Amino acid sequence: xxxxxLSIILHAHLPxxxxxxxxxxxxxxxxxxxxxxxxxxxxxxxxxxxxxKVNYRLTLSxxxxxxxxxxxxLLQSRYLLHLDKQLELAEKEIIRTRGTxxxxxxxxxxxxxxxxTRDIFVKQYDCNLLSAFKKFNASxxxxxxxxAATHGFLPxxxxxxxxxxxxxxxxxxxxxxxxxxxxxxxxxPECGYYPGLxxxxxxxxxxxxxxxxxxxxxxxxxxxxxxxxxxxxxxNVMAFARDPESSxxxxxxxxxxxxxxxxxxxxxxxxxxxxxxxxxxxxLDEHIRINTGxxxxxxxxxxxxxxxxxxxxxxxxxxxxxQDFINKRQQQIDRLTNDMDRPPHIVSPYDAELFGxxxxxxxxxxxxxxxxxxxxxxxxxxxxxxxxxxxxSTHQIATPSASTWGDQGYSNxxxxxxxxxxxxxxxxxxxxMEKLASIFQSVKATPxxxxxxxxxxxxxxxxxxxxxxxxxxxxTTVEYARKRITDHLARFNYLRDSIxxxxxxxxxxxxxxxxxxxxxxxxxxxxxx
Numbered sequence: 001x002x003x004x005x006l007s008i009i010l011h012a013h014l015p016x017x018x019x020x021x022x023x024x025x026x027x028x029x030x031x032x033x034x035x036x037x038x039x040x041x042x043x044x045x046x047x048x049x050x051x052x053k054v055n056y057r058l059t060l061s062x063x064x065x066x067x068x069x070x071x072x073x074l075l076q077s078r079y080l081l082h083l084d085k086q087l088e089l090a091e092k093e094i095i096r097t098r099g100t101x102x103x104x105x106x107x108x109x110x111x112x113x114x115x116x117t118r119d120i121f122v123k124q125y126d127c128n129l130l131s132a133f134k135k136f137n138a139s140x141x142x143x144x145x146x147x148a149a150t151h152g153f154l155p156x157x158x159x160x161x162x163x164x165x166x167x168x169x170x171x172x173x174x175x176x177x178x179x180x181x182x183x184x185x186x187x188x189p190e191c192g193y194y195p196g197l198x199x200x201x202x203x204x205x206x207x208x209x210x211x212x213x214x215x216x217x218x219x220x221x222x223x224x225x226x227x228x229x230x231x232x233x234x235x236n237v238m239a240f241a242r243d244p245e246s247s248x249x250x251x252x253x254x255x256x257x258x259x260x261x262x263x264x265x266x267x268x269x270x271x272x273x274x275x276x277x278x279x280x281x282x283x284l285d286e287h288i289r290i291n292t293g294x295x296x297x298x299x300x301x302x303x304x305x306x307x308x309x310x311x312x313x314x315x316x317x318x319x320x321x322x323q324d325f326i327n328k329r330q331q332q333i334d335r336l337t338n339d340m341d342r343p344p345h346i347v348s349p350y351d352a353e354l355f356g357x358x359x360x361x362x363x364x365x366x367x368x369x370x371x372x373x374x375x376x377x378x379x380x381x382x383x384x385x386x387x388x389x390x391x392x393s394t395h396q397i398a399t400p401s402a403s404t405w406g407d408q409g410y411s412n413x414x415x416x417x418x419x420x421x422x423x424x425x426x427x428x429x430x431x432x433m434e435k436l437a438s439i440f441q442s443v444k445a446t447p448x449x450x451x452x453x454x455x456x457x458x459x460x461x462x463x464x465x466x467x468x469x470x471x472x473x474x475x476t477t478v479e480y481a482r483k484r485i486t487d488h489l490a491r492f493n494y495l496r497d498s499i500x501x502x503x504x505x506x507x508x509x510x511x512x513x514x515x516x517x518x519x520x521x522x523x524x525x526x527x528x529x
Contacts, residue, residue: 003333003334003337003343003344003379003380004329004330004332004333004336004337004343004344004345004346004379004380004381005343005344005345005346005380005381005382005383005388006329006345006346006348006373006380006381006382006383007057007059007240007345007346007347007348007382007383007384007385007388008058008059008348008349008350008366008369008370008382009059009060009061009145009187009210009347009348009349009350009385010042010058010059010060010061010349010350010351010352010355011061011063011147011187011349011350011351011352012034012038012039012060012061012062012063012066012352012353013061013063013065013066013147013151013187013189013351013352013353014030014031014034014063014065014066014069014353014467015030015065015150015151015465015467015468015484016065016068016069016150016462016465016518017030017031017069018069018072018074018075018517018518019515020074020514020515020517021515024078024081026284026290027477027480028075028078029082029290031066031069031075031079032078032079032082032083033291033293033357034353034357035070035079035117035121035129036083036086036114036117036293037293037356037357037360038352038353038355038356038357038363039070039129039352040117040120040121040129041355041356041363042060042352042355042356042363042366043120043125043129043132043133044116044120044363045363045364045366045367046058046132046136046141046142048367049141049367049370049371050136050139050141052371054370054371054374055374056141056370056371056373056374056382057141057142057143057382057383057384057387058141058142058143058366058370058382058384059142059143059144059145059185059384059385060133060142060143060144060145060352061144061145061146061147061185061187061352062130062133062144062145062146062147062175062179063146063147063148063151063171063187064146064147064148064149064150064170064171064174064175064519065149065150065151065465065518067130067146067174067175067178067179068174068518068519070128070129070130071128071130071178072517076127076128077127079121079127080118080121080122080127083114083117083118083121084118085281085282086110086114086292086293086294087111087114087115087118089282089292089294090107090110090111090114090294091111093107093110093270093294094107094108094111096278102308103296103308106296106308106309106311107294109311110293110294130178130179133179134179134180137179143184143185143384143385143386143387144175144179144183145183145184145185145186145187146171146172146174146175146183146185146186146187147171147186147187147188147189148167148168148170148171148188148189149166149167149168149170149171149174149461149519150167150461150462150464150465151189151190151465151466151467152164152167152189152461152464152465152466153189153190153192153411153414153464153466153469154167154168154188154189154192154193154194154197155192155193155194155402155404155411156192156411156414156415156423157426157430157464158194158197159427159430160427160430160431160434161200162430162433162434162437162527162528163426163430163460163464164197164200165200165203165526166457166461166526166527167461167464168186168200168201168204168206169204169526170461170519170522170526171186172186172204172205172206173521174519174521177521182205183206184206184207184208184385184386185206185207185208185209185210185384185385185386186201186204186206186208186209187209187210187349188209188210188211189466190404190405190406190413190414190466190470191210191211191212191215191242191349191403191404191405192403192404192406192411192414192466193209193211193215193239193400193402193403193404194402195220195399195400195401195402198233198234198235198237198239198399199235201237202235202236202237206237207236207237207238207386207389208230208237208238208239208240208385208386208389209237209238209239209240210239210240210241210242210347210349211239211240211241211242211400211403212241212242212403212404212405212409213227213241213242213243213244214401214403214409215239215241215400215401215402215403216231216239216241216400217241218400218401218403219231219398219399219400219401220398220399220400220401221396221397221398223396223398224341224396225340225341225342225344225396226336226340227241227242227243227347228241228243228336228340228344228345228346229340229342229344229345229395229396230345230385230388230389230395231395231396231397231398231399231400232395232396232397232398233397233398233399233400234397234398234399238385238389238395239400240345240347240385241347242347242348242349242405243346243347243348245328245332246325246328246329246332246346246348247348247349247350249324249325249328250348250350250354251350251354257318257321257325257359257365258354258358258359258362259299260299260317260321261298261299261300261301262298262299262310262313262314262317263298263299263314263317263318263359263360263361264295264297264298264299264309264314264360264361265295265297265298265299265300265306265309266295266358266359266360268295268296268297268306269291269292269293269294269295270292270294270295270296271283271289271290271291271292271294272289272291276289279292295309295360296308296309297309298310298314314360314361315361315364317361318361318364318365318368319364319365319368321365322365322366322367322368322369322371322372323368323372325365325369326369326372326373326378326380329346329380330378330379330380332344332346333346333379333380342392345383345388347385370382413470413473414466414469414470414473415469416473418469418472418473419468419469419472419473422468422469422485425463425485425489426460426463426464426489429460429463429489429492429493429496430460432492432496433456433457433460433492433496433524433527434527434528436453436456436496436499436500436524436527437453437524437525437527437528438528440453440524440525441525441528448504448506448509449499449504450524451509451513452495452498452499452504452509453495453499453524454522454523454524455491455495455509455512455513455516456492456495456496456499456524457519457522457524457527458516458518458519458522459488459489459491459492459495459512459516460488460492461518461519461522462484462488462516462518463484463485463488463489463492465484467481468481468482468484468485469481488516491512491515491516494508495509495512
């Protein structure tokens, strides 16, 4: 029997950003960057592991908003335009760097990367990466789980059980609609938990979820096995805790792997480094500098100028860091084994977008971790949380404490002086939606009213996304975040008033359905169950 288990969970999420009213829209680049730098590199690694018959288990949480964007034909076509522009820039860079061999070698690397990315996206998966994730799930190596519909921060939506229930149920239904099966696990947005939330998860068919470390440490009963075994919340829904040691090795700005001087420097990008006239066609509105993704330098400490990036050296370092990660997990398991009544289970959750976007070598590091974990020289087995629950049937019963994985562990990152104004508006809209749903439980809605009611639910869900208060707190693209919330609430209020007054303008409704084309199967009746 293995001495211990390791579960690596990647949470893939982006806010729903889709603007058909414009020819192009800057914030849609968030998705395009993630496809190029995170999701397709992950698929490359999974392809290699499959080819080499590596025995591994990995868990990927796909948020419903990301699922909707990855399957959207408009965004798929726009991504191809974006990728072709990247290829054009790489070609120009090969010419521009003719006199500097090290830089030209990197320019050629980027061109190969973009060509391979296009081939994977178009030829292998017909522009829909969900089919790739479904394939690896079917192979038995990748467990797919999901999240709340628009990543709503559930502890602050809890004024209305209907709002929480609708976020969870719409998320699960969206996952089933696109992936074809029910998820066993659920990623609570921002790992935001409050006692009682497990009942909504149970009703949605969920078997397990994740909390931050202190959610288990401060549970209603002291955890017998610490954070290295799940708790049964009393209804057979299990709570798994994040392991802080493995988190620090990847996340910490001081001791984390991504800060190594051999890795690619994220902040050195030709979008900021080159003359404006040259780079203008590839930045925002041809005058606002942005990252292009083409970067030529490695971290190399704080000294300027930065040294030229050396891919082979960086990949070798990723391999060394992967071995170090596995060695430390083995040491951790050895320390824990004698104090537990079952094999230790280390749960290591990360944002998927860290691997590739912020940490260019992250996908290769992860691939090596999974390869080393499969070695017969250690006593670690990678496992999904569903696998773990299938192996052990008896678990301690206790209720986790309210918690998140945000700064200081609770909700202050999502409610503070920068963003607290949004919650009274969200709560009022939720109350109004419940009243409308209640009215039309006893009065049959006309087809037009039904469309308007369903669209009102979509507007409310989109306004509830946790990304917008998060952005307000961090201070990045604040105006866009503010506009997204106010626009969605304005759309909701317009639909609410139109329904109340029985004065629905079908043309205006159709326009909103095009603008916020998400969750096509949403049913307003579910808001008042």
